[in-house]
Amino acid sequence: MKAIEWTKYGPPEVLQLKEVEKPIPLDNEVLIRIYATTVIAGDCEMRSSKFPSPFLWFVMRMWLGLRRPKKNILGQEFAGEIEAIGKDVSLFKKGDQIFANISIELGCYAEYICLPEDGVLTIKPDNMTYEEAAAVPFGALEALAYLRKAKIQNGHKVLLCGASGTVGTFAIQLAKYYGAEVTAIGNPTSLEVMKSLGADKVIDYTKDDFTKSSEMRYDVIFDIVGKSSFSNIKRLLKENGFYLLSNLRISHLVRRKRSSMKLIFGALNEGVEDLIFLKELIEAEKIKSVIDRRYTFEQIAEAHSYVDTGQKTGNVVITLNYNNKT
Numbered sequence: 362m363k364a365i366e367w368t369k370y371g372p373p374e375v376l377q378l379k380e381v382e383k384p385i386p387l388d389n390e391v392l393i394r395i396y397a398t399t400v401i402a403g404d405c406e407m408r409s410s411k412f413p414s415p416f417l418w419f420v421m422r423m424w425l426g427l428r429r430p431k432k433n434i435l436g437q438e439f440a441g442e443i444e445a446i447g448k449d450v451s452l453f454k455k456g457d458q459i460f461a462n463i464s465i466e467l468g469c470y471a472e473y474i475c476l477p478e479d480g481v482l483t484i485k486p487d488n489m490t491y492e493e494a495a496a497v498p499f500g501a502l503e504a505l506a507y508l509r510k511a512k513i514q515n516g517h518k519v520l521l522c523g524a525s526g527t528v529g530t531f532a533i534q535l536a537k538y539y540g541a542e543v544t545a546i547g548n549p550t551s552l553e554v555m556k557s558l559g560a561d562k563v564i565d566y567t568k569d570d571f572t573k574s575s576e577m578r579y580d581v582i583f584d585i586v587g588k589s590s591f592s593n594i595k596r597l598l599k600e601n602g603f604y605l606l607s608n609l610r611i612s613h614l615v616r617r618k619r620s621s622m623k624l625i626f627g628a629l630n631e632g633v634e635d636l637i638f639l640k641e642l643i644e645a646e647k648i649k650s651v652i653d654r655r656y657t658f659e660q661i662a663e664a665h666s667y668v669d670t671g672q673k674t675g676n677v678v679i680t681l682n683y684n685n686k687t
Contacts, residue, residue, distance in 0.1 A: 397491040547564075
């Protein structure tokens with residue numbers, strides 16, 4: 362089978378199309394033919410070994426490999442069709458159309474993958490293409506996990522920093538689903554998209570400094586990109602409000618000890634139960650995926666270059682085209 366291998370840290374050009382051995386499912390596994398996957402910012406950070414903080418760099422290099430990557434195929438989410446099942450599999454059958462999140466276990470930049478049947482995978486929404494479904498699991502699961510940790514509820518005022526990306530576009534929709542009033546900060550090309558997803562107010566981070574101009578105080582501030590100032594967040598957050606941070610810095614931990622704010626990082630989703638919940642929301646047309654650009658499998662280095670710019674809105678999808686399946 363074809364796969365995109367990654368044997369050293371560096372620019373997008375380190376990603377190379379190779380022929381590798383097709384996996385064989387174990388007794389409790391399903392073999393899935395991947396039709397679509399994505400390139401998220403986390404993939405690019407791992408590929409380049411450039412992370413938002415030295416702390417995160419150390420943690421990820423310990424996981425991925427200090428000198429060179431131990432896992433040779435990137436990719437964290439996908440959609441595809443089950444081609445074969447192990448003898449003990451009971452939850453799925455051959456031909457099931459599924460979508461899945463494997464997070465930093467990696468391995469989605471390939472034509473095939475084997476996963477245990479009790480992994481974070483389920484039948485894809487029936488009102489989505491493979492491309493649309495592939496763009497759901499990572500961002501939507503992370504957004505849901507953080508917002509639930511903040512006990513989001515009707516009437517809450519929520520500020521989303523970095524709302525135009527993979528996690529942010531789902532965070533807008535989920536916050537609105539729970540009845541919150543949402544202020545979304547994103548790149549200048551994303552403003553109309555964020556409005557269309559339900560944001561009550563949108564801010565172009567290149568033009569407006571929300572920390573100086575905003576008079577509003579928020580129940581929840583979710584910094585998805587990890588660039589907010591602790592002191593500014595403290596000023597904008599209501600007493601006992603929640604500060605959600607997906608890219609942790611050591612300084613946040615130090616300063617948290619001197620503050621009453623509730624800092625949450627590393628929120629974990631409930632796995633397949635949450636993915637099924639998201640599927641139900643999608644089929645009820647409560648949330649949807651946003652696709653910025655589509656690339657072929659052979660163009661994956663180009664896709665990484667685009668995501669590296671930090672200017673994507675929503676998701677970048679990679680299509681593995683088999684007989685024009687959608």
